[in-house]
Amino acid sequence: SQTIHQWPATLVQPVGSPLSLECTVEGTSNPNLYWYRQAAGRGLQLLFYSVGIGQISSEVPQNLSASRPQDRQFILSSKKLLLSDSGFYLCAWSVTGSGAQYFGPGTRLLVL
């Protein structure tokens, strides 16, 4: 069966510090991968998606970036965090050609 991991679970970072969140998927090959952010009391906002290694599509302009160095690894990064980067970051995967997405447990980020 497929599983998706995210770490860390929670993170408190000062403004201006760098960020690296990691997501890995097990039990499937060549998945589509997604990064979402959910601000407190808000809906899910798609940040990035990837259909293959090294292929990243950005959905919203921001100071975040994403990379996919391996088939089942997806990384979300920032060089300098802003207060507005606080939120619940969710990684998801889907089978290519299938609609449903499956989420990891998320990382709760607080920027102070």
Add this chain to the structure above:
Amino acid sequence: RKEVEQDPGPFNVPEGATVAFNCTYSNSASQSFFWYRQDCRKEPKLLMSVYSSGNEDGRFTAQLNRASQYISLLIRDSKLSDSATYLCVVPITGGGNKLTFGTGTQLKVEL
């Protein structure tokens, strides 16, 4: 019209009640739809997929009305454990299997 619209609620219902949520969508080309459940401070989890006119899974029934562009979720015999936020999800046409998530309808089942 927003891509996906849901009544935010909350819907407060007694245990055992039947409750229904509606969701409207704007993209008439969408073919498949989903309902996700999200518990407080947790990740969304797939509850049901809706590929044709409807789908039933135990106490949960999802229906699709393409002509009016709305999807409904019916929960029968509500349990305390059904308390959560229910997200209506519609695919975005184009590559990448992208989805648009509604902001959710909050359900509170009470004794």
